Amino acid sequence: MFEPLFLDSVLQEKIWGGKKLETVFGYPLTSEKTGEYWAISAHPHGVSTINNGEFKGMKLDELWKNHKELFGNAEGEVFPLLTKILDANDWLSVQVHPDDAYGKAHAGELGKTECWYILDAEPGSEIIYGHHAKTREELRNMIEAGRWDDLLTRVKVKTGDFFYVPSGTMHAIGSGILILETQQSSDTTYRVYDFDRVDDAGQARELHIEESIDVMKIPGTTEIVEEKVQQLGRSNLTTFVETEFFNVYKWEIQAPTDIETAADYSLVSIIEGRGTLEIEGQTWKIEKGNHFILPYQVNHVKVNGEFEAIVSTPGK
Numbered sequence: 665m666f667e668p669l670f671l672d673s674v675l676q677e678k679i680w681g682g683k684k685l686e687t688v689f690g691y692p693l694t695s696e697k698t699g700e701y702w703a704i705s706a707h708p709h710g711v712s713t714i715n716n717g718e719f720k721g722m723k724l725d726e727l728w729k730n731h732k733e734l735f736g737n738a739e740g741e742v743f744p745l746l747t748k749i750l751d752a753n754d755w756l757s758v759q760v761h762p763d764d765a766y767g768k769a770h771a772g773e774l775g776k777t778e779c780w781y782i783l784d785a786e787p788g789s790e791i792i793y794g795h796h797a798k799t800r801e802e803l804r805n806m807i808e809a810g811r812w813d814d815l816l817t818r819v820k821v822k823t824g825d826f827f828y829v830p831s832g833t834m835h836a837i838g839s840g841i842l843i844l845e846t847q848q849s850s851d852t853t854y855r856v857y858d859f860d861r862v863d864d865a866g867q868a869r870e871l872h873i874e875e876s877i878d879v880m881k882i883p884g885t886t887e888i889v890e891e892k893v894q895q896l897g898r899s900n901l902t903t904f905v906e907t908e909f910f911n912v913y914k915w916e917i918q919a920p921t922d923i924e925t926a927a928d929y930s931l932v933s934i935i936e937g938r939g940t941l942e943i944e945g946q947t948w949k950i951e952k953g954n955h956f957i958l959p960y961q962v963n964h965v966k967v968n969g970e971f972e973a974i975v976s977t978p979g980k
């Protein structure tokens with residue numbers, strides 16, 4: 665099949681959400697606290713629907729099960745990737761995710777390694793990325809004493825930054841940040857600290873201190889991602905990470921550009937601008953806010969216009 669699979673997806677209300685998914689991306693909100701758009705997802709908590717071509721109306725999880733040929737006959741019971749856009753109008757909880765072994769044993773699903781591309785950050789915005797405890801005992805003591813300023817590593821962020829967040833990493837997205845997240849298809853989060861917040865009904869969200877201490881990487885240092893940029897005429901293709909879980913790239917398109925897509929399949933999110941996508945002589949319009957999958961049969965595309973995209977492919 666030589667067509668992209670465009671997707672309609674699900675918005676999620678969150679205590680920390682806002683309105684930018686509509687004001688910036690044009691998705692019609694039903695809540696003033698919309699936190700996430702699960703742009704490319706086959707996870708049961710919010711499955712995308714194909715909105716064009718011969719598979720129009722089919723859910724992505726169904727397509728994965730019944731049309732493996734579109735994904736290079738990839739193994740695995742579940743579509744392994746999930747692309748989200750998050751609007752952090754307030755801090756997300758300080759949290760950590762399990763790896764695959766712990767996730768399967770305790771939550772019956774994949775672990776969660778994730779990564780973030782900062783779409784927009786208000787001046788002074790910060791994330792929590794790593795921690796200062798040297799031993800598991802010290803981690804426990806600092807959590808139990810609520811010594812958050814001593815424990816948590818804060819990092820300033822700006823638009824265009826990229827962060828790799830392997831399972832076991834202490835992290836939180838700060839307020840005023842709009843993020844595109846590429847992650848394993850998992851919804852297992854262990855909350856360490858939620859800033860003592862309560863919802864409109866006065867309820868605090870559940871914490872998962874024991875699980876958090878179990879899965880936390882010690883020491884809590886983080887790695888700096890080395891970006892590699894390849895110039896193709898006036899366009900740039902940036903490689904952020906290539907890992908066992910996923911590979912993530914950015915396309916910055918300024919002119920007609922031929923791109924090879926050697927992966928079994930590619931997830932593409934247009935984050936800025938507009939243009940066209942040409943496959944085997946057929947052309948589609950693409951613009952900011954569109955998300956699509958290039959199936960296995962598509963080995964190269966011609967793109968034109970002025971746009972930016974975040975692209976992910978499955979890891980090896």
Ligand code: ZN
Nearest residue numbers: 759761778835
């Ligand atoms: Zn997370």
